[in-house]
Amino acid sequence: MAKAIFTLADLPDCIPVFPLPGALLLPRARLPLNIFEPRYLAMLEDTLKTPHRLIGMVQPVPVPGGRPGADTVRLHQIGCAGRVTALQETEDGRYLITLSGVCRFRMGDQREGFTPYLRAEVDWSDFERDLARVERDPGFDRDAFLEVLARFFAAAQLNSDWDSLKEAEPELLINSLSILCPFDPEEKQALLEAPTLETRRETLVTLMEFALRSGGDEGQIQ
CATH class of the missing domain: 2.30.130.40 (LON domain-like)
Structure with missing residues (x-):
């Protein structure tokens, strides 16, 4: 190592x-x-x-x-x-x-x-x-995570290289999305302060799901 x-x-x-x-x-x-x-x-x-x-x-x-x-x-x-x-x-x-x-x-x-x-x-x-060199997320379910992410990206009119997302290491995927997704500063701070990668992934999913619920019938995310 x-x-x-x-x-x-x-x-x-x-x-x-x-x-x-x-x-x-x-x-x-x-x-x-x-x-x-x-x-x-x-x-x-x-x-x-x-x-x-x-x-x-x-x-x-x-x-x-x-x-x-x-x-x-x-x-x-x-x-x-x-x-x-x-x-x-x-x-x-x-x-x-x-x-x-x-x-x-x-x-x-x-x-x-x-x-x-x-x-x-x-x-x-x-x-x-x-x-440390890398942090693990033992509870990471890539398929379920990408399903929420796809709905969030569609509502926010964001594009991505889905082949890369499917292959990325969990830490790189979760941390990169935490940085790039259009969340408010206080929501970004919550992602920063998450004590573990697993907690950050759970927070990220919660923020995406909240944004989807708050988007209204047109699914627009501001």
């Missing part, structure tokens, strides 16, 4: 944090990002100088009547860190990057400093299982 890239002891106590509503990263999954704001360009530049190249993705907590883009926001306590594994610079100065999910974390104190972006102390100890 190949050695994991990181052990718990390898992970830093403080990382840059990127608050982004609706952006879900999970261990061993990939998240593409378009980096263009000056503060996040600075974050990326600093991150690439570190040996771990980790960025923490965390979702803001919705605040009724809150101003979008406000500098002071409440953040969910659980996020997921990803390692920058691909980077492409565009002609207009943006960066297209890919984060490969490493491990979830619990937010600690935010660090005050000279950087224009957020840095925070993080605690990885509750999520050491994320560092």
Whole structure:
């Protein structure tokens, strides 16, 4: 068995944090990002100088009547860190990057400093299982899962490569769909916080079935 890239002891106590509503990263999954704001360009530049190249993705907590883009926001306590594994610079100065999910974390104190972006102390100890090579879902019924998924995709007018879905490993399938499906940020957070792959799959099915029931006679999912 190949050695994991990181052990718990390898992970830093403080990382840059990127608050982004609706952006879900999970261990061993990939998240593409378009980096263009000056503060996040600075974050990326600093991150690439570190040996771990980790960025923490965390979702803001919705605040009724809150101003979008406000500098002071409440953040969910659980996020997921990803390692920058691909980077492409565009002609207009943006960066297209890919984060490969490493491990979830619990937010600690935010660090005050000279950087224009957020840095925070993080605690990885509750999520050491994320560092394994793969997570299993012993109760996974692919046929039943794909039947719900097909109805959800049809109602949401989404397309997919069904041959690939039929062959994908359960972890890759469940985590990729959790990232890609058009759920609300709080629903994405529930998928992130699911303690096991089995729980995440059950949550994913529940969200799809709820969306189907809420779609009305035309089956439209917003």
